[in-house]
Amino acid sequence: MTADELATETRRLVDRVSTWTPPRWAASSASGTGTRADRFHALVQELADQAADAEDQPRRAVPRLSPDTALPDQLKVVVADLIAAARDDEARLAVATKRVLTTKRAL
Template sequence: MASRWAVPAGPEGTRGDLVHALVQRIADLAADAEGEPRRPVPRLVADPALTDQLRVVAADLLAAAPPEPVIATAVADVRAVQATLS
C-alpha cells in the first residue's frame, strides 16, 4: 500500500512534493526575515516528517517577527496547499 504522501497532487507532483515545496517556501521567508541566506530544506526519507518540518519552519518564521505582509503571504500559501490536498 502506497503512503498517502505518494498520492499524486496534480502537476506539482505527489502530496509529499507539494508539502515539501511549501516547507521550502516558508523556510525561505524565514531566512529573508532573519537576513540570513536561503538554504535548501532536506527532503527526508520519511515523508511523515514533513509535518514536523513545517512546524519548525513556521516557528522560525514567527520568531523572526516579519512584517504582516510576509505572514499573510505564508498563510495564503498554506491555505492554497491545504485546498489542493483536500
C-alpha cells in the same frame, strides 16, 4: 494576517496530514503537479526561505527527510522560525498564511 492566524492554519494543516501513511503521501496532489509530499515539501522550503529573508540570512535548502511522514514536523519547525523572525511583518505573515491555505486545498 497575524502570527496567530499563521499558527492556527498551520496547526489545522498538520492535524489533517499527520496520520497519513507513506502511500498517501506518494499519491498525486489534487493539483496534479507532483506528489502530495512534493507539494508539502515545496511549502516547507518556501516558508524557510521567507524566514531566512526576514532574518537577512542566506536561503538554504531544507533537506527532504525520509519517510515523508516527517514533513508535518518540518513544517511546524519552519513556521515557528518564521513567526519568530517576522512576528511584526504582517505582509510576510499574510503571504505565508495564504501559501499554507493554498497547499491545504491542493493536497
